[in-house]
Amino acid sequence: MSSLIWLLIALPLAAGAALAVTGTRLNRQAPALGVLVAATTLGLAVAAALIGPSASVPLFAGVRAGVAVDGLSAVMAITVAAVTTAVLVFSAGEFGEDENRGRFFGLMLLFAGSMLVTVTATTLPLLLMAWELMGATSWALIGYWWHDPERARAADTAFLTTRTADLGLYLAAGAAMAGGAGTLSFDTLPHTASPWLHLVTAGIVAAALGKSAQLPFSFWLSRAMQGPSPVSALLHSATMVAAGAYLLLRLHPLLAATDWAGPVVAWTGAVTALVLGVVAVAQRDLKQLLAASTASQIGFMVLAAGSGGVAGGTFQLVAHAAAKSGLFLAAGAWLTALGTKQLPALRGAARTHRLVGACFTVGALTLAGLPPLSLWWAKDDVLASARAESTGLYVVGLTAASVAAVYSVKALWYVTRPLPENPQAGYDTERPGTRRVPSASAAPLLVLAGAAAALGVLALPGPAAWLRDLLGVPGEPSPKAWELGLSAAVALTAAAMAWWRPFSPRTLLPPAVVRYAEGWLHLERAAHAIVVRPVIATARALAVFDDRVVDGAVRQAARGGLAVARRARRLDDASIDAAVESVGRGGLAVARQTRRLDDGGIDAAVSAVASGARSLGRWARRPQTGLLHQYYAQAAVGFCVLVLIVLLVR
Incomplete structure (x- = not known):
C-alpha cells in the first residue's frame, strides 16, 4: 500500500508543477483541472486514512525519507485536501480568463502538495524539504499580483520573517545528528543526548512559532493579507499557519523530554491568543481582523501542544480550519462584489448578499465560541488541558476566549447592519466591484459553514473517545460540566456586550492600547x-x-x-x-x-x-x-x- 501514500503527495505536486509552468496556455482549463486534482487528492486522503499506509526510501547514508498516514497525520491530510478542494472551487469564479489562472491553480496545488508532505513526513530531512517548498510557494501566492510593489514587499516580509524562524529546523537537524538521533526520525528525536536535546527542541519550537505567526513573529500575517482572498483562505486557515501548531502537536513527546519547552510553548500560545485577540478587536479592515483572529486561534492550538492536550489541539485545528476558511472566502466574495473590505463600508453586506451573509454568520458565531458550535467544544477541550497544567494558563485562555467572542461579533455587527443611505460611497476603494457574487462560491461556502457548525459532534462521548484513541492519547483530560457552563456564560456575556453597546474599539480599550493594537503592536x-x-x-x-x-x-x-x-x-x-x-x-x-x-x-x-x-x-x-x-x-x-x-x- 506504499504506492497509495506516494500517489497522495505526488498527484498535487506533479499537477501543480505542470499547471504552473504552462503559463496562459491552459487558462481556460486550469480551474476544472485544479478542482479535479484537488477532489481526487481528497479521495486519496480518505482512502489513506482508512488504510494507514507508510513508506520509506534511502535519502543519505544512514538517513531515510519516511512518510506515513496514521493518527494525527490522517486527520490533517483529510483537512488539508478538503479545504484545498473548497477553496479551488471558489477560485474558479474569482479570476477572469485574462489573468494567469494556470499559474495560480498550479501554485495552489504545489502548496497543497508540500503541505501534505509536511503532515505525512516521519523524518526531519523530508520535513525540511517540504517546509522549504511550502515557504517558497506561499511567497509566490502572497505576492501573486507581483506588479504591485506593495504586494511584492508584503510577500517578501512574510517570507523573510518565516525564513528567519525556519533556521531553527536546520539547527534542530544539525543538533540531532550531533546528539546521535540516528535516522532523524520523529520517534528518535526525544532520545537525543543532552545538551543537544535542548538545541533540537529550541530549533523546532522557533520554527513552529514563526510559521504559525505566534508572538513575536505575528506581524507577518498582517502583511500576508495583501494576497488574493482564496490564498488567505487556504494558507491562513488550515495549512501554512497551522503547520507550526501541527508540528508541535506531532512532536509533543519532544517537548515533554525537556523541563522548559512545554511551559514556554503553552504560555506563548496563551499570551498570543489573548494579545492578538485584542489586536483583532481594534481592526477596521475585515481581512486584518480575520488575520489577527487566526494568530489568536492558532494560539489555542499552541497552548494545547504545550500543556499536553493533543486531542483538544487537533479538534481546535480542524474546527478552526472550517470556520476560518469560510470566513475568508466570504470576505473575498464581498471584496469582489463591492470592491472593499473595510468594515464601515460593509454595513448591510450580509443583507445585500444573503447566502454569503448566512454563511458568514455561521462562521462568525462559531469563531466566537458560542454553544453548541464546534469551537466552543474545541476551546473547552484545550482549556481542560491548560487547567490540568496551570490555573494561570486556564485563566488567560478563558480570557482570550471572551475576547474571541468580541472580535467575532464585531465583524458580524457591521455586516448585518441596515444599509446606509448611500452605500455606494464606501464601495470600490480597493478595486472595482462587480456588484455580484460568483455562482461558484455558493457550494464551498455552504459546505464550510456546515462543517464549522457540525464538527461539534467530535466532542460527544463516543466520537471524542474515538478521536483520542486515533491520536494515541486516551488519557487526556476532558472538560467538566462546570467548565462547559462557565465558558458558555463567558462567551455569551462578551458577545452580548459587544452586540448591544455602540460599537467602537475605543469604547472597549484605552486609546493607547487601540493605537498599538491597530498597528499590530508595531512588531514589524x-x-x-x-x-x-x-x-x-x-x-x-x-x-x-x-x-x-x-x-x-x-x-x-x-x-x-x-x-x-x-x-x-x-x-x-x-x-x-x-x-x-x-x-x-x-x-x-x-x-x-x-x-x-x-x-x-x-x-x-x-x-x-x-x-x-x-x-x-x-x-x-x-x-x-x-x-x-x-x-x-x-x-x-x-x-x-x-x-x-x-x-x-x-
Missing part, C-alpha cells in the same frame, strides 16, 4: 530596528571590507605582478640586445627565435589564461543579481539536482 517596526537594520549595517560594513581589503589585496597583488613582469621583460630585452652584440648575427637569430617563443608562446598562454579567468568571472557574476528570490531559486534547484543525483546513484 521593532523587527526592523532590532534585526533588519543591524544586519544591513553589518552587510554594508562587510561589503566595504571586501572591496577595500579583500579585493584591494587582490588588485595590489595583480599590480605588483604586472610590475614584476614589466621589469622582467625589460631585463629580457636588455639581455637579448647584449647577446646580439656579443655573439653576432648567429646569436641574433637564436635570440629572435627565443623572443618569438616568449611573445607567441608564453605571453599567449598567459593571455589565454587571463582571458579564460575573465570569462569565468563574467559567468560567475551573472547569478549575483542582488535579488533574494533568485538566490533562493538557485539554491532550491541545486538542492533538487543533488537529491536526484543521490537517488539515481543509489
